[in-house]
């Protein structure tokens with residue numbers, strides 16, 4: 001198994017970044033008016049997928065790229081204060097969150113840790129397509145979202161890099 005990166009290595013890598021940094025004074029609002037909600041999966045690099053650069057986009061990530069009340073609040077806030085006029089909810093193929101039933105996840109974690117996971121409730125996804133449609137609709141119907149803000153749904157294919165729009 002590959003060894004985890006150390007803080008010292010991260011520090012060195014950051015020095016390289018700092019040496020060519022050109023982001024000073026870029027506004028904190030989303031330059032392209034875009035916000036992407038996606039999964040924490042390490043195969044997804046939102047900026048590269050859409051050819052975006054520093055200052056262009058707001059990105060919210062969690063397990064599965066799922067809407068939940070906290071994320072929804074963040075998006076409402078961003079719609080008014082951070083120039084986010086187009087929201088893209090973008091889960092992906094081969095997502096671990098959609099691959100296992102909750103009971104299996106609990107059992108696996110209990111086996112690995114010897115701890116009690118019976119009350120552990122990560123948001124596992126039954127049907128990825130349905131979940132995405134429901135998240136898009138839910139956000140579209142959020143009465144507090146700024147008037148005129150667009151909400152779209154797409155699934156990112158981790159094998160091809162292709163973004164398949166569903167809405």
Ligand SMILES: [Zn+2]
Pocket residue numbers: 039040041063064065092094095096097
């Ligand atoms: Zn995922």
